Amino acid sequence: MFEFDQYLGFLAFLTILTIGFWLMIFLLTFVVPYWIFGATIENFKLKQEAKRQARGEA
Numbered sequence: 001m002f003e004f005d006q007y008l009g010f011l012a013f014l015t016i017l018t019i020g021f022w023l024m025i026f027l028l029t030f031v032v033p034y035w036i037f038g039a040t041i042e043n044f045k046l047k048q049e050a051k052r053q054a055r056g057e058a
Contacts, residue, residue, distance in 0.1 A: 002010065
C-alpha cells in the first residue's frame with residue numbers, strides 16, 4: 001500500500017499536524033487569557049496611579 005518514504009512522509013505530516021493542534025489548544029486556553037488578564041490588570045494599576053498623581057497624593 002505505502003512505500004517506505006511515503007510512510008515516513010505520512011508520519012511527519014501527522015506529527016506536524018498533531019503538534020500544531022496541541023499548540024493552538026495551549027495558546028487559546030492558557031497563553032491568550034493570561035496575556036489579556038495581565039494587560040487588563042496592568043492597565044488598571046496605571047489608571048489608579050494616574051488618579052493618585054492627579055489628586056496630588058504620593
